[in-house]
Amino acid sequence: MAFALTPEREKQAVALLERYPEKRAALLPLLWLCQRQHGYISEEIVAWVAERLELSTAEVKGVVTFYTMFFDHPVGEHVIWVCRTLACELRGAKAVQEHLEKRLGCKAGETSADGRFTLLKAECLASCGTAPMVQIDDLYYENLTAEKLDRILDEVAASGPFYDREARERFEADRRGEG
Amino acid sequence: MGFSTPSPKILTSRYHLEDSFTLPVAMKAGAYAVAREVIGKKSPESIRDEVKKGNLRGRGGAGFPAGVKWGFLNPRPGQQVYLVVNGDESEPGTFKDRTILERDPHRLVEGILISCYAIGAHKAFVYIRGELRFGQLRLEKAIEEARARGFVGPRPFGVDYPIDIVVHSGAGAYICGEETALLNSLEGRRGEPRIKPPFPAVEGAFRQPTIVNNLETIATIPGLVEMGGEAFAALGLVPGDGGTRLYGVSGHVARPGVYEAPAGLPLRELIYELGGGLLDANRQLKAVIPGGSSTPVLRPDRLVKASDPQHPLHAWDGKSEIDVPMAVDLFRALGTMLGTCCATVIDDSVNMVEVTRNLMRFYRHESCGQCTPCREGTGWLVDVLDQIAEGRGKPSDVDLLVEIANNMMGNTICAFADGTAMPLLGMVRQFEEEFRAAVAAGRPLDVRHDTTTRAAFQGGNR
Numbered sequence: 101m102a103f104a105l106t107p108e109r110e111k112q113a114v115a116l117l118e119r120y121p122e123k124r125a126a127l128l129p130l131l132w133l134c135q136r137q138h139g140y141i142s143e144e145i146v147a148w149v150a151e152r153l154e155l156s157t158a159e160v161k162g163v164v165t166f167y168t169m170f171f172d173h174p175v176g177e178h179v180i181w182v183c184r185t186l187a188c189e190l191r192g193a194k195a196v197q198e199h200l201e202k203r204l205g206c207k208a209g210e211t212s213a214d215g216r217f218t219l220l221k222a223e224c225l226a227s228c229g230t231a232p233m234v235q236i237d238d239l240y241y242e243n244l245t246a247e248k249l250d251r252i253l254d255e256v257a258a259s260g261p262f263y264d265r266e267a268r269e270r271f272e273a274d275r276r277g278e279g
Numbered sequence: 280m281g282f283s284t285p286s287p288k289i290l291t292s293r294y295h296l297e298d299s300f301t302l303p304v305a306m307k308a309g310a311y312a313v314a315r316e317v318i319g320k321k322s323p324e325s326i327r328d329e330v331k332k333g334n335l336r337g338r339g340g341a342g343f344p345a346g347v348k349w350g351f352l353n354p355r356p357g358q359q360v361y362l363v364v365n366g367d368e369s370e371p372g373t374f375k376d377r378t379i380l381e382r383d384p385h386r387l388v389e390g391i392l393i394s395c396y397a398i399g400a401h402k403a404f405v406y407i408r409g410e411l412r413f414g415q416l417r418l419e420k421a422i423e424e425a426r427a428r429g430f431v432g433p434r435p436f437g438v439d440y441p442i443d444i445v446v447h448s449g450a451g452a453y454i455c456g457e458e459t460a461l462l463n464s465l466e467g468r469r470g471e472p473r474i475k476p477p478f479p480a481v482e483g484a485f486r487q488p489t490i491v492n493n494l495e496t497i498a499t500i501p502g503l504v505e506m507g508g509e510a511f512a513a514l515g516l517v518p519g520d521g522g523t524r525l526y527g528v529s530g531h532v533a534r535p536g537v538y539e540a541p542a543g544l545p546l547r548e549l550i551y552e553l554g555g556g557l558l559d560a561n562r563q564l565k566a567v568i569p570g571g572s573s574t575p576v577l578r579p580d581r582l583v584k585a586s587d588p589q590h591p592l593h594a595w596d597g598k599s600e601i602d603v604p605m606a607v608d609l610f611r612a613l614g615t616m617l618g619t620c621c622a623t624v625i626d627d628s629v630n631m632v633e634v635t636r637n638l639m640r641f642y643r644h645e646s647c648g649q650c651t652p653c654r655e656g657t658g659w660l661v662d663v664l665d666q667i668a669e670g671r672g673k674p675s676d677v678d679l680l681v682e683i684a685n686n687m688m689g690n691t692i693c694a695f696a697d698g699t700a701m702p703l704l705g706m707v708r709q710f711e712e713e714f715r716a717a718v719a720a721g722r723p724l725d726v727r728h729d730t731t732t733r734a735a736f737q738g739g740n741r
């Protein structure tokens with residue numbers, strides 16, 4: 101079946117195109133909308149976006165593959181990024197990764213057998229003062245201890261998948277802001 | 280705690296307020312008062328003058344004077360000037376801009392309004408790294424609130440000077456912090472740096488004259504304009520660097536975080552007063568990366584050599600490298616760079632070959648690959664460091680590292696390659712004995728970086 105955005109997202113897409121002096125500039129935000137809906141950028145999405153912005157599929161693919169946050173293949177319901185750059189490393193990032201690998205039963209770069217979590221290594225996420233930390237889907241979890249990390253994972257596991265989570269994410273964001 | 284340096288709070292004056300990110304709270308504490316006072320009421324030139332007088336050095340890494348950069352604009356009739364705010368914040372060790380987005384986005388919006396008016400722009404793009412979704416949402420919400428009040432839109436504060444603000448999300452690529460790569464990414468392309476010239480002020484976003492400034496630089500504008508350039512410049516502790524700025528401190532310190540203090544704060548105060556000293560008091564301070572991973576490392580046990588009274592560092596002759604004030608020109612004279620002013624503190628539990636390897640892996644991952652010396656050089660550096668760390672290094676490998684780095688410098692489209700080579704050379708220069716020892720040992724280094732902190736993670740006593 102050909103790709104289509106939900107009516108709500110379609111409205112956002114139309115608004116996006118008006119924000120820039122050139123159509124092409126809407127490429128990254130449009131890819132974000134698609135990935136939030138579908139979980140990754142499929143071949144159908146590439147074709148759909150290319151047609152929408154009057155680009156070749158090669159140009160769209162070239163952009164998708166340039167950026168680490170766009171996935172060109174399916175990933176787990178939740179993506180966990182462990183920051184392994186220096187400041188985090190000094191505060192225990194390796195232990196965080198080891199803990200996650202044990203709990204999920206997969207290595208960094210892999211998806212857990214039940215398909216729920218993909219574990220990836222990240223480069224500095226601008227959270228060095230609250231290291232060690234992970235990003236799960238769209239949110240940061242900082243000043244981690246093994247116990248705190250387990251609690252967070254329980255919560256995330258009990259929630260719906262990433263692409264259903266925009267509302268929850270806003271809620272969590274604001275709750276975090278109060279803390 | 281008595282701090283030796285008094286720290287007026289300007290950028291962070293609203294950080295502590297409950298719901299500081301909402302418009303009513305921010306306005307009650309003064310947000311938008313300066314914009315209302317100057318837009319349409321003062322001349323754009325007079326605002327640009329104040330910024331020049333304020334000695335505001337760009338907060339994005341290079342420390343270029345913002346007033347001078349703004350002066351490079353000279354649009355031809357019919358051209359549209361753009362303001363682009365650089366919120367890519369990806370330099371390892373840097374985490375300051377994020378606090379503005381999350382805790383006081385209205386200060387940024389106000390800074391954008393004043394800056395647009397001052398440089399003749401009607402549209403601003405704020406480029407934010409994709410990972411900072413939370414900050415993006417906060418900023419988008421703030422812009423919505425400001426638009427609802429009419430501050431952003433066709434008639435800010437009732438003045439016929441339309442200003443529109445667009446938030447643009449990146450998607451994970453350090454190189455997009457480089458200003459021309461950022462412009463390509465904004466235009467929907469791969470984030471590959473462009474050959475300069477033309478500079479953005481002549482041909483930037485959508486081929487129009489564009490000012491690219493760091494997010495903190497722009498958020499500093501309301502405070503600067505409010506107090507006036509001279510008063511702002513006088514806040515700096517050394518000549519040539521005005522105002523207060525956000526300092527970050529992370530790694531092996533007791534109180535990591537972001538702190539506002541005057542420009543020119545000595546690194547020692549950042550570590551021992553604001554940062555609370557070392558995390559593990561039984562350890563020694565070994566090294567400090569002063570302003571993001573691209574800035575060459577400093578050693579507290581190295582003394583400044585500047586006996587010549589003409590030397591810019593003469594006043595610190597014989598003192599520790601970490602006693603030099605954190606100012607753009609002084610740090611350059613010291614052989615390093617101020618960078619983003621976010622320091623990474625390293626204690627003696629750590630091996631510097633491993634630290635170097637960690638950072639060089641970052642650069643290998645992030646090189647955009649357009650230039651051969653950078654694409655190949657970053658890979659070779661990691662290969663050689665792997666050999667050394669795994670106990671298979673040769674004595675000549677230390678010199679090989681230096682040779683590779685030297686060949687990367689000055690030969691590329693953008694400053695990324697220099698930003699890789701300089702810290703590598705700094706590591707080898709400052710800790711050569713440790714590189715030589717690793718080679719001589721001939722066995723895997725087998726050290727972890729987290730000796731000081733792993734127990735805290737496991738034990739959960741944080």
Ligand SMILES: Cc1cc2nc3c(=O)[nH]c(=O)nc-3n(C[C@H](O)[C@H](O)[C@H](O)COP(=O)(O)O)c2cc1C
Pocket residue numbers: 336337338339340341342343345348365366367368369370453454455456457458459491492493494496693694695698
């Ligand atoms: C590889 C590289 C990465 C950069 N990353 C950033 C960044 O994340 N944020 C930033 O503000 N400037 C970054 N810069 C500097 C920008 O190119 C530009 O100088 C800066 O945004 C100008 O703002 P300022 O004058 O206000 O400091 C980077 C430069 C290079 C060469």
Ligand code: SF4
Pocket residue numbers: 454471472645646647648649650651653654691692693694695696
């Ligand atoms: S120096 Fe490196 S990052 Fe910069 S353009 Fe060349 S290859 Fe890309």
Ligand code: FES
Pocket residue numbers: 183184185186187188189223224225226227228231233371372373
């Ligand atoms: S090093 Fe992990 S967030 Fe900066």
